Amino acid sequence: MNLQNLGWQPFFQQQLTLDDYEDAVVARISAHHRSGYQLITEKGEVSLPMHDSLPSMTVGDWVLLDHEQQFQRRLERSSVFSRKAAGSKVAEQYIAANIDTVFIVMSLNDDFNLSRIERYLALTNEAQVEAVIVLTKTDLCDDAEALKQQVQSLDPMLMIEAVNALEFDSAQSLTAWCKTGKTVAFLGSSGVGKSTLVNTLLQTEAQKTGSIREDDSKGRHTTTGRTIHQMPSGGVLLDTPGMRELQLANVAQGISETFSDVEEIASQCRFFDCSHQNEPGCAIQKALQSGELDDRRLNNYLKLQREQARNSASLAELRSHDKQLGKMYRSHQSEARNRKNKS
Template sequence: MSQSTSRCGHQQPCTLEDLGWTEEHDAAFSKYTGPYLPGRVACRQKTVWDVLISGGSVTAGISGTLRKLGRFPAVGDFVVLLDQPEAGASTIVDILPQKTRFARGTPGHEGADQVIAANIDTVFIVTAAGRDLNARRIERFLAITHASGARPVIVINKSDLADDPATLADEIASVSPGIPVIPISAVSGEGVDRLDPYLSAGTTIALIGSSGVGKSTLINRLMGSPVQDTSHTRDYDDKGRHTTTVRQLFVLAGGALMIDNPGLREVGIGTASAGIAGTFPDILELAENCRFSDCRHEEEPGCAVRAAVAAGTLSAARLESFQRLVQELAFEQDKAEIGLVRLEKKRWKPIGKLQRDIGKTKGR
């Protein structure tokens, strides 16, 4: 196997077990004999992928079969490499089954999800004190995280810049029932040790969040060295530019694996109803007491959800966010079903019916 220097930056040599390889991967790879090697995708650079293998890394393209099928490896995927030393090349010929698949709806009207990363155990939803601390945006990130099967953790960076850091977690507690919320400062290191329980060796964590919230700074803090470029946010709107331009997997000193992502300007929720169920368990629980099983929580009589809003036990903004995301999910599912027929032929599913479908996923 001819090895090459990673185009995505230097990585310490690892074993497959260090990369999260399990007995399940062994079983899936066992059908390959001959000049094949397993590896894990560390990053993608246009038409080639950097793949970590036991003891090093290689740069590889993908087979024509995978390309024809539209199966492109994502960062975090475990793959099968065909070793061709006589040609000085390596080729990805298969993608092993994914434990989790972290995706978002693609911007525009493609009707398909965009895979962000694969085989993720935990997602750090990184926000920041100030203008970026937005409950509605966090709900959207929670929806795509729950849909992936990974565990969400909300990380509030730049907590040292807040007037009252102790109240930061309280500001978003109402939109994240049961979800850990951890205020930190990646610059000073304050509170970063509270992330340690989620950074055990062999586990994979993905960072997502808007540009300028400090994901790259957090990576540098956890790595103990500046492996990612950083930039300052603009004073007038707290926004940052995309200093991270590719998704990349890093191996931390303690053995955890972390995937950094470019800031997401647009967060589509994709087509997975499980994401809504995991994000709004309070509303779905209330909905079980509505008079009608297909209640849209608008003007129907006997609506337990609207009654909770009137009583002040549920915020109107949270209900509005739920309805907006359910409607968006209905549209995304409809696009997927009709195979991108002209949008004039939209066939919106009844929101009440979709809500029943979402409710069935609760507790799975």
């Protein structure tokens, strides 16, 4: 085992000091549990119990330990993926860190959804990570090429691979992004074939697989946690549980990049604050009438903008509240120490 096989790159190497070379052990988080973290080092696996003193970390993070396997610090990330926690809870949930390429997996059945692809692209573009759309279950689809062209219409530069996840030769097209030193992550909804694809690429039964529901083609959760695997091609593969809900937050730039065509059209409106409804000289309405822009894409753009603004504001308010609470706790602790010293 060496660090390069774990996805180590010059970006992380440059963060080490001379003392780190002598005194620190480099480790990568391979799994996150309620009780703590599982890490991989050049010498094997290490467990790091959860503790309040630890910073927020996620699978894929690089950390430094001392020779007693005690945490020293987390290295700066090259990329990080997060979302607003599912449901009504106001909290940020980390998905993965230090990813080079994201495979956005979508199945070619009734679950096929262009708006969902745009949602994942916004997240990936915000992280400034290379995205590849992977369309699975080609063996169950009669019009795979037509659906692939629909995805391509989102962006002519978008990289798209259509595969049968059950066949190794078909999935081989993805190994071009899975070379030594590279970390790839799989993102997608439940039941799109991620676990099957992971097993095919790893050439082992690393993940459980399950069937989809016949009534609506929706998938069932089979992967229950984010885990790191080493690939025969030399890369590192990070699998994630299927997401029934991906609430976006703090991805304004990612949305702008994903919908750059919409924003380019909007920039031609007569009024700077055009709401794209009934204003004269609205370039968006003109594009809709001419067919240059379709209603679905515009509506999804506006929907994601509203969602990310609402969630970002909620998380900012939470962080402000936590910061003030922290100050209050520290103030009380300081006063308690002063009183103790005086007595």
